Amino acid sequence: MAELSEPVTGRRLRLARLGRGLSQAELAGACGISRQAVAGIERGAWAPSLPVALNLARVLGRTVEELFQDPPATEEVEVVRLAAPPPHDHRAQTVGVFQGMVAVPRDGLAGTVPGFGPATSKLVGPTTARVPTPHPRFILVAGCDPALPLIAEGLREAGTGYSFAWWPCGNREAVRLLQLGLVHAAGVHRSIGSPRELPPGAVPVGFSRWREGIVSAPERPVHRLEEALERGMRLANREPGAEARSVLDQELERLGAAPPPGYASSFPGHLAVAGAVAAGAAELAVATEPAALALGLHFAPLSEEESLLLLPGAEVESPPLSALLAALGHPAVSSQMELLPGYDPTWLGAAG
16 A cells, blocks of 8 residues: 555545444454554555455445545636735635636635635635636625525525525625626615616516614614614614615614714624624614514614615526526525515515
8 A cells, every 4th residue: 555645535534434333443344454454544644545445435335536535626716806805814715707706705704704604715816816626616696685695595406506605795885796797696675665776787686575674682672763862872883885874874864863873883794783782792783674583682673675686687698697596486595585584585586
């Protein structure tokens, strides 16, 4: 046997053996080799011959590739970063969007909502990333609706061969990225009945409907914005360009009131501002009813909203957008949305 330079391969064998409930001696006996040989492979000290590898894979119910394949090859490609990186930003999800490659940050506040998501590449320069080959296929959607990741279930169940990538941001930023050709679709929301101001060439597709309003702690509920202003309660605010911030600004203008403490804060998403209230870092926020219900917070409605996806009309028949539309039409997405209190999935797929 030759020396094995990748101990990770040995760990794969060990995990597969443990998954079958076998000792090293039992696996060795089933494969006609010594226990010491199994131990050496698991330590990464030896590489099995092809006949031994085939026997190990057969006994463990795996393929040889699953057990012993080398790490995927990588190459360096030119990318456009979706956002300015934090100081130590390296991880990214690299997505082919129509004619170019986009690096979706997987570090920083927006990249870790609601946790550390898997990365597919490493950024090695301002416009360069090291990515696996062949390139993984993703549908990249920008927007702030926390239900957007449910599209992943539709992509998987519809057998599209695509995975889902999400960049949380407000309406204005999502539309900007769409117009630059940096995302496959922009998720936006607006008050039902408000004037339709769509970017040129965009095709709207309905996603969901829900209410937006004031979120507060149940022990100190806010029923009207005036109450919070009178009490001097601290706000967790969305970023400029977010619909929730616009709803708040309209209420402040209607009341002729000055912004409350915390107005200058900027949180990327409904769950983020609701989470600030739940954690006690703020006393109120403007967010969706589903976000409030998910965190056990009090909710006072301000507007009825419709959430939709904007697709670039020139690319609507492209393979990624065909896959996205197939996912939206799959029952897996609507059935998952029905499980979320506060969402109305009946508008899913409707003409926006």
